[in-house]
Amino acid sequence: MLSKNQAKTLRALHRKKARREQQQFLVEGEKVVAELLASNWSVQALYATPTFTAQYAGLIQQSGVSITECSAAELTSVSTLVSNDAALAVVNCPAVADNNSPSADKWVLALDDINDPGNLGSLLRIADWYGIRRIVCSPQTTELYNPKVIAASKGSFLRVQVDYQPLDAFFDALPANTAVLGAYLDGESIHAFRPQQRGGILLLGSEAHGISSALAARVTQRITIPAFGAAESLNVAVAAAVLCDNLRRIES
Template sequence: MLTASRIKQISSLSQKKFRKELGLFVAEGEKVVTELLENANWEIHQIFAIDSWFDKHNVPANILAEKVSPKDLSRISTLVTPNQVLAVVKIPERIIDNIRLQKRYTLLLDNIQDPGNFGTILRTADWFGVENIICSENTVELYNPKVIQASMGSFMRVNVFYNSLKKFLERLPSGFPAMGAMLEGENIHQSKLPKEGILIIGNESRGISPDLTKYINHKLNIPLNRLRGKNNFPDSLNAAVANGIILSHLSKH
């Protein structure tokens, strides 16, 4: 049975302050925890699960694992409907210095605030083979439980870094392709897209920050399909949706 102090400590990991202080985050669900167990790059601190999960899974002897009741699992879960298992995982150290940019696409996220959007962007990036995502320092934190949940395990396969995007862009080789979705951009269906480069995805409501737009040398526009007889149109696309459309086009090159 979980003690009150242990429940309090695990529950505190729903807050960024305590994740940073303890160097731990929470991952939930059979699929995600199974992948973590199979991935040597991630260190599981402890697993809490109900009996039926342990009946189907073997946990290595070096990982602390505890059987809990569904009621206790709900007390430490961040989900409305708790899954069978919850893992407390060590946050790995990330070093941005050795990112390879040539012959691949790299995402830059500029002040993405919605955890669900970030998780979806991660999952989409993983699908299209993006290896690295660089986030502005004010982008929602990777280890937010909602980001982890929405990524469906993709956080394990895509490297995520936090850095000043302006400083990063200033260090790019001269003429290196830097793309961004903008209203004044070229129709993506007709544009000659580069075979490598940076793709900047802007904030959900404000788009790409003005101090970053000067670094964009490939301005792209996803055209609106103005259906006949329709008078009102959305003024923008969801950031995660725009990211998926652009990555789909880039994957053809």
């Protein structure tokens, strides 16, 4: 059963200020909490229904996490989800990795002020699908630990490293020959594009503003997705999926 203090603490983590101060965030729902317990992430506390605890008893024991059993109604009352009949975990934010330069032959997504949490979560999932293990975000990009980002990522936040830094500084630290592909409405068709090397940076801007003029000079190749209809643009996550798919196809 949830105490009033526990409920207050969990509801506080709905807010960015509390997440920053406590360096903790929420993970909600059966599948993603089960994935979390099987990972090496640091889980501070688990709140779960008897059904969840019975089904995942081995994982819970293996993780060594402190657990509070509660009803689905109690979970839902402190959850950011419309309903939660399984589990909610409080997770410690991991230390920021010191890893400025990407590995050779690897793709990295660079995000220039992506403000929508659902888009960032989808971008994490897309990166995970295509084996891209790192996303570098501008400081103005929406917060990784926003519950909507975590929910939209469907567990991919566990496998994709995300860090925030001024993108100018990130590009300054790259080796001189690193390819930086910029996604634009004009540019070379991704269908015809043939990279000169494996790996590089795929830079994506917001749907509303695109890549900022300050970063345009960093782009070594403008690429685009050819349109066959009258839509003005694509959602940034949809565009990223198409571009990543083509890049992987080209390299295979």
